[in-house]
Structure formats: structure tokens, C-alpha cells
Amino acid sequence: MAQFGTQLSVGDAIAKASALLVAAGLEEDKAVISARLIVASDRWGIGSHGLMRLPFYLERILAGGINSKASMKLVTDLPSLVVFDGENGLGHWQLHMAAEEAASRAKTTGIAAVGIGRSSHCGALGLYVWPMVSQGLVGIAFSTGPAVMPPWGGTKPILSTSPMAAGIPTTPPTIIDLATSAVARGKIAAKAQAGAPLEPGWAFTKDGLPTLDAKEALAGMLAPLGGVKGYALAVLVESLTGVLIGPRLAKDIPDMFASDQATLPQEISHFVIAIDATRLSVDGENSRIDQLPQIVSEAGGRLPGSNRVNPEELDGAEIISITQQVAEQLTLWTTKLGI
Amino acid sequence: MAQFGTQLSVGDAIAKASALLVAAGLEEDKAVISARLIVASDRWGIGSHGLMRLPFYLERILAGGINSKASMKLVTDLPSLVVFDGENGLGHWQLHMAAEEAASRAKTTGIAAVGIGRSSHCGALGLYVWPMVSQGLVGIAFSTGPAVMPPWGGTKPILSTSPMAAGIPTTPPTIIDLATSAVARGKIAAKAQAGAPLEPGWAFTKDGLPTLDAKEALAGMLAPLGGVKGYALAVLVESLTGVLIGPRLAKDIPDMFASDQATLPQEISHFVIAIDATRLSVDGENSRIDQLPQIVSEAGGRLPGSNRVNPEELDGAEIISITQQVAEQLTLWTTKLGI
Numbered sequence: 019m020a021q022f023g024t025q026l027s028v029g030d031a032i033a034k035a036s037a038l039l040v041a042a043g044l045e046e047d048k049a050v051i052s053a054r055l056i057v058a059s060d061r062w063g064i065g066s067h068g069l070m071r072l073p074f075y076l077e078r079i080l081a082g083g084i085n086s087k088a089s090m091k092l093v094t095d096l097p098s099l100v101v102f103d104g105e106n107g108l109g110h111w112q113l114h115m116a117a118e119e120a121a122s123r124a125k126t127t128g129i130a131a132v133g134i135g136r137s138s139h140c141g142a143l144g145l146y147v148w149p150m151v152s153q154g155l156v157g158i159a160f161s162t163g164p165a166v167m168p169p170w171g172g173t174k175p176i177l178s179t180s181p182m183a184a185g186i187p188t189t190p191p192t193i194i195d196l197a198t199s200a201v202a203r204g205k206i207a208a209k210a211q212a213g214a215p216l217e218p219g220w221a222f223t224k225d226g227l228p229t230l231d232a233k234e235a236l237a238g239m240l241a242p243l244g245g246v247k248g249y250a251l252a253v254l255v256e257s258l259t260g261v262l263i264g265p266r267l268a269k270d271i272p273d274m275f276a277s278d279q280a281t282l283p284q285e286i287s288h289f290v291i292a293i294d295a296t297r298l299s300v301d302g303e304n305s306r307i308d309q310l311p312q313i314v315s316e317a318g319g320r321l322p323g324s325n326r327v328n329p330e331e332l333d334g335a336e337i338i339s340i341t342q343q344v345a346e347q348l349t350l351w352t353t354k355l356g357i
Numbered sequence: 358m359a360q361f362g363t364q365l366s367v368g369d370a371i372a373k374a375s376a377l378l379v380a381a382g383l384e385e386d387k388a389v390i391s392a393r394l395i396v397a398s399d400r401w402g403i404g405s406h407g408l409m410r411l412p413f414y415l416e417r418i419l420a421g422g423i424n425s426k427a428s429m430k431l432v433t434d435l436p437s438l439v440v441f442d443g444e445n446g447l448g449h450w451q452l453h454m455a456a457e458e459a460a461s462r463a464k465t466t467g468i469a470a471v472g473i474g475r476s477s478h479c480g481a482l483g484l485y486v487w488p489m490v491s492q493g494l495v496g497i498a499f500s501t502g503p504a505v506m507p508p509w510g511g512t513k514p515i516l517s518t519s520p521m522a523a524g525i526p527t528t529p530p531t532i533i534d535l536a537t538s539a540v541a542r543g544k545i546a547a548k549a550q551a552g553a554p555l556e557p558g559w560a561f562t563k564d565g566l567p568t569l570d571a572k573e574a575l576a577g578m579l580a581p582l583g584g585v586k587g588y589a590l591a592v593l594v595e596s597l598t599g600v601l602i603g604p605r606l607a608k609d610i611p612d613m614f615a616s617d618q619a620t621l622p623q624e625i626s627h628f629v630i631a632i633d634a635t636r637l638s639v640d641g642e643n644s645r646i647d648q649l650p651q652i653v654s655e656a657g658g659r660l661p662g663s664n665r666v667n668p669e670e671l672d673g674a675e676i677i678s679i680t681q682q683v684a685e686q687l688t689l690w691t692t693k694l695g696i
Contacts, residue, residue, distance in 0.1 A: 093639055094467075094636050094637075096465075096466055096467030096633075096636060097436055097437065097465070097466040097467065098436065098437040098466040098467045098468045098469065099466065099467020099468045099632070099633065099636060099637075100467075101636070101637060101638070101639055102639075103639050103640075126435075126436070127435055127436040127437040127438065127466060128433075128435035128436065128437045128438020128439075128470065129437045129438045129468055129469065129470045129630070130437065130468065131467065131468045131632065133637050133639070134639075135638075135639020135640065136639055136640075156596070156597065156601070158593075168656055168657065168658065169653045169656050169657065169658020169659070169660075170658055171657060171658050171659075172653070172656040172657035172658035173656065173657040174655070174656035174657065175656075176652055176653065176656045184593045186592070186593070186596045186600075192592060192596070194589040194590070194592065194593055195589075196586045196589055196590075200583065226657065243582070243583040243586055243587075244539065244582040244583030244586075244587060246661075247535045247582055247583075248582075248583060249658075249661070250533040250534075250535055250661040251533070251535075251590075253525070253531060253533065253660060253661060254497075254523045254525070254533055257495070257525040257531070257646070257649070258495065258632075258637075260645070261525075261645045261646050261649055262495070262634050262637040262638065262645070262646060263637045263638065263639050264638055264639055264640055264642060264645055265639060265640045265642065267645060267652070269652070287639065289637075291468070291630070293438070293470065293597075294435075294438065295601050297433050297435060297438060297440070298433075298438075298440060298472050298597075298601040298602050298628075299440070299474070299601065299602065299603055300432055300440055300441075300442050300472070300473075300474020300475055300602050300603055300604055300626065301442075301474065301475075301603055301604045303603060303604065306599070306600045306601070306603055306606060307596075307600050307601060310596070310600055313515055313606070313608070314508045314511070314515065316513070317507055317508050317511040317512065317513035317514075317515045318507065318508065318510060318511030318512040318513065318565065319507065319508020319509055319510050319511035319588075320508070320510075321508075321592060322585075322588070322589040322592060
């Protein structure tokens with residue numbers, strides 16, 4: 019049990035990740051849900067949001083930046099809008115519960131939203147539309163994080179990568195999952211390592227000037243998706259999370275990768291909306307959604323994320339890969355936590 | 358009353374536009390609301406969605422493509438989700454009513470949405486977040502239209518410019534209003550007229566290949582905002598409108614500028630969401646939204662659309678400009694309708 023190899027089965031990975039979270043203090047059910055979502059990211063091919071992050075979550079739990087004993091405290095309870103205080107718990111199980119709550123209410127009222135304030139990083143945002151989309155609902159999710167983007171034309175970072183995700187209940191489900199920054203920081207880091215120039219529109223220097231120099235960009239800021247429009251979308255995301263839910267704006271959110279900030283709760287907020295897709299039709303016809311994949315296919319394309327499997331129905335026997343470095347870090351953590 | 362000049366006061370423009378719509382058969386109250394929203398676009402500097410379009414609306418009304426006697430027929434009535442059949446009425450007053458209904462319900466249930474199927478073009482989508490934002494709510498709006506974009510990597514148009522808008526109740530309100538296409542068709546037409554090349558990422562040929570040739574692009578398709586991410590957003594917009602509300606997908610929506618299609622109802626769908634911004638806070642603190650404009654300003658930027666005045670509080674004495682061609686067309690219509 020104690021060793022992590024670079025190749026491991028999904029089932030083994032979930033069991034091991036879960037054991038680590040339990041050893042760090044999480045309750046069993048919350049650990050299992052979180053481990054499954056973390057491993058689902060690796061299975062989806064988004065290793066940057068999968069097991070690679072687990073050592074940082076564990077470090078923050080031990081340092082106190084993530085509260086292993088957190089519950090979801092009900093703050094606001096309207097028929098279609100619920101707000102929870104996450105008590106600085108791990109984002110994964112919290113946002114998953116929020117999505118389930120939104121789905122349940124939307125089936126009665128038609129649309130429902132759940133906000134969580136005072137939570138933590140939740141991994142890949144697209145994971146959380148599943149509890150909604152798997153029940154035939156449209157699910158939309160927003161989250162925030164540390165500031166990495168300036169306002170359009172500006173010189174200081176005040177917006178996170180401002181991710182949004184959405185699930186449309188086509189068969190298979192359409193999963194939209196994107197940052198409103200032009201690219202992720204990891205893509206810039208890879209260019210820096212390769213000594214390659216950036217593409218125009220990816221990044222700014224620390225003074226807010228456009229740059230193609232990857233190193234200047236790493237010391238600088240991310241650019242919004244498609245220029246001013248991406249900035250506008252990021253403002254919407256930050257408004258629905260940090261500004262209106264709070265308590266913390268992106269500009270004040272600690273970096274989860276910085277050890278010296280591991281004692282500081284991130285106080286991140288998340289927001290999900292569930293919409294009963296079966297009740298929207300003006301003409302009682304619900305077959306258009308069944309036709310959509312074929313229409314897109316006949317036009318030469320495919321629907322976004324239609325290759326992303328349901329995190330609740332992962333095949334435990336499938337094999338995922340992690341880097342040697344991540345395998346070693348996780349093995350160290352199993353020793354450190356006495357597993 | 359019968360003449361339109363190229364310079365006219367907002368009050369005069371509303372009165373004249375309203376008289377034209379009444380003469381074409383609309384009821385007074387619906388004509389006045391619609392005229393105000395049309396003129397507000399000109400006042401906002403979006404002439405492409407203002408009085409310039411009125412001759413086409415009038416043509417469609419007389420030809421039967423827009424039903425001047427339409428009402429909003431209630432199709433679905435859940436506590437937080439309402440769907441109306443627009444009976445092929447003009448989009449402006451219909452979407453305005455939908456936004457008012459969403460706002461009213463959100464104040465009770467926390468969040469509410471209203472869909473309209475079988476409606477028509479509504480002008481600038483950002484107009485419709487005002488009935489929500491002016492009451493302290495977050496408002497989000499989606500609409501569809503004729504197909505002009507292919508799926509990512511595809512070769513046939515199946516998506517409209519897929520606009521979305523949002524209002525955040527800052528002071529003054531933040532108004533987000535964007536197409537998820539990289540640019541509007543008008544911008545490409547202007548380049549064609551000037552004989553100038555397009556910027557990369559704006560358009561495709563009719564076969565779906567990237568092009569910098571404005572004429573090829575006009576015969577081709579628009580590209581999505583920022584590539585595949587814009588495509589994903591457009592899929593969300595089309596799903597929440599044409600696919601789930603219906604009855605018509607973007608690929609089947611008639612062009613409002615084509616005289617030979619003026620008899621055909623567009624059967625466009627719209628969707629609005631209102632969220633009670635005052636109930637989202639996790640810590641009872643609602644001052645972050647008051648600080649936002651200053652935070653953005655200190656970072657060297659400004660919030661989107663903060664110069665857009667409330668369409669319900671236009672200053673009738675202010676002067677707007679229309680082109681000579683639009684003035685002549687509108688003057689012809691006053692004669693034609695016997696005003």
C-alpha cells in the first residue's frame with residue numbers, strides 16, 4: 019500500500035489517495051469522494067489538477083490552511099438559492115455536495131444555485147457539473163483562485179484564471195471546462211523550459227505589457243481569453259464568487275503551491291447553477307438535444323468534453339500515469355503519515 | 358414628425374420609432390418599450406443594433422415574419438423557472454418582460470430563470486440585464502440567431518454569434534455584452550470595404566479553413582472567440598436557447614436582413630437568469646461589490662460597460678446620430694405607413 023508507482027490502476031490510486039487524506043484527518047466519506055475526483059482528473063488527462071496536487075493539499079491540511087474537520091455550515095436557505103460556509107475544508111467534497119444540492123432543488127423549482135464561501139481549491143472545475151448533468155440537468159460552475167490576470171489595459175493582477183464549467187445532458191454529456199485566461203500558467207512554464215517564444219495574446223510582463231518572452235511572462239501576468247471579452251467573462255466569474263459570496267477576493271487568495279502560505283486558509287468561493295433541461299422546451303419537444311451530437315458531427319466537429327467519463331463511474335481497472343516526481347512525493351507522504 | 362434627420366434627440370427618436378411600430382400594428386405599450394430599447398442601442402454607441410435595424414423589423418412585421426399581435430403565452434410555470442411562447446413577436450419587448458419576470462421571482466426564491474421560445478431578434482443583448490441589475494440583482498442573458506460559426510475544426514455553420522450578456526450591480530452597473538464569435542460580421546465587412554486584411558483568428562473560408570481575406574470570410578464563416586474555448590461557450594449558449602428551449606436551432610433560423618425571408622418567423626429563443634446578489638454573501642458582508650470599481654481602477658483598468666446608461670433613464674434631450682442611409686429608409690417608412 020505504501021508505494022506509488024508511475025503507473026497505477028484507477029482503483030488503487032483512489033484507495034491510496036483516500037488513505038492519505040484519512041491519515042491527514044479527513045472523515046472517510048469526504049476522503050473517498052475527494053480522492054475519486056482527484057483521480058478522475060488524471061483519468062481525464064488533466065494531470066495538472068490530479069494526483070500531482072495531492073502533496074500540496076496534504077501539506078496545507080497538516081499546516082492548517084485546509085481544515086480537515088470542516089463541515090458545510092448553512093448560511094442562506096432560500097427555495098432556489100443556498101449558501102454554505104465551507105469552514106476552510108477541501109474544495110473537492112464541498113463543491114461535489116453543492117452540486118448535488120443544486121441538482122436536487124432544481125428538480126423541484128426549475129433552477130437552483132448553491133454558493134460556498136470559505137472553501138479551498140477544488141481541482142478541475144468540470145468535475146462538478148457531473149452530479150447535475152448525470153441527472154439530466156444543465157450544470158454550470160464558477161470558481162476563483164489567486165490573482166494572475168490584470169483588468170484589460172491594467173498593470174496589477176486582480177483576477178484569477180476565473181474558470182467556468184458547464185455540462186449539457188447530451189448523450190454522452192457535453193462537458194465545457196475552461197479558464198477565461200488565454201492559457202494556463204503551466205503552458206507558459208513549458209515554453210520557458212523549452213526556450214520557445216509564446217504566442218501573441220498569452221501573457222503580459224509584470225508591468226502589463228504584452229510579451230512573447232516566457233520568462234518575462236512567468237514573472238508577469240496571464241492575458242485574458244481573446245482579449246477584452248475574456249476579461250469581461252473573468253469579471254463575471256469573480257463577481258459570482260469572490261465578490262458576492264466572498265469572503266476573499268482573488269487578489270487576496272494565498273497560493274496553494276507556496277509552502278510559506280500553507281498555514282493560510284485560501285477562503286476560496288465556488289458557485290454552481292443547476293437547470294432542469296427537460297422543462298425548458300417551448301414546444302414540448304425534447305429531441306433536439308438528442309440530435310445535437312449528430313448535427314455537430316455532420317458539420318465536421320464534436321461536442322466539447324464528450325470523451326470525459328463520469329467520475330462516479332470510473333473503471334477501477336484502467337491505468338493512469340503520474341510522473342516519477344509525483345510518485346516519489348506521494349510515497350514520501352505515505353511514510354510521513356505512517357500508512 | 359415624418360422626417361428623420363441624421364441627428365436627432367433621444368426623445369424624438371423614441372417617439373418616431375414608437376409611432377412606426379404602432380403604425381405597423383404593435384400595441385402602444387409594446388411599441389414604446391421596444392422603441393426605447395432600440396434607441397438605447399444608438400445611445401450606447403452600438404448603432405449596428407439600433408435604429409439601423411428598424412426598417413428590417415418593420416419589413417418583417419408587414420410581411421408576417423414578426424407577429425405584431427403576439428402575446429407571451431405561458432408554457433411552463435415552476436417556482437423559479439418560467440417558459441413563454443413568444444408567438445413570433447418582436448424580441449425587444451418580449452425579452453424585457455422576461456427579464457422583469459425573472460427579477461421579480463429571484464427576489465423570492467434567490468435565483469430564477471425565464472425562457473422565451475418562438476421570439477425574434479432582440480437587438481443588443483446587454484439591454485436586457487438592466488431590469489435585473491437596476492434592482493440589485495445579477496442578470497445573465499443568452500440568445501441565438503442565424504448560424505454563422507462552424508463547430509471547432511468543422512466545415513459547416515451550425516452556431517450563431519451566440520451572444521451572452523451579464524449585469525453586475527456595482528455602482529455604476531457593470532454590463533458585460535459579448536458575442537462568442539471572435540468579431541462581428543460588420544467588422545469583417547468594414548475590412549472588406551477598406552481592402553484590408555483580417556487579423557488571425559477572425560474568420561474561416563466557406564470550407565472551414567482559416568483566412569485573412571475579408572471577401573473570402575464574408576462568403577465563409579466567423580471564427581469563435583479565442584479558438585476552441587469560444588466554441589465551447591457558443592455550445593453552451595446554443596444549448597440554453599435553440600436546443601433546450603427551441604423550437605428552432607441556429608442552423609434553421611432565417612436571416613433578418615434577407616427580404617426574401619421576411620415572411621418566415623425566426624423562431625428565436627432567449628434565456629435570462631436573475632440572481633439575488635444581496636443573498637450570496639457567506640459572511641453577511643456586502644461591501645466587496647462597492648469596492649470593486651475602485652480595485653479595478655487602482656489596477657489600471659475599468660469595469661466593462663460602466664459607461665452604458667440605464668435604458669429606462671435615457672435623457673430625452675441627448676443627441677444621437679444615424680447614417681444618411683438609415684435616416685432616408687426610416688423617412689420612407691413613415692410615408693409608407695401613412696404617418
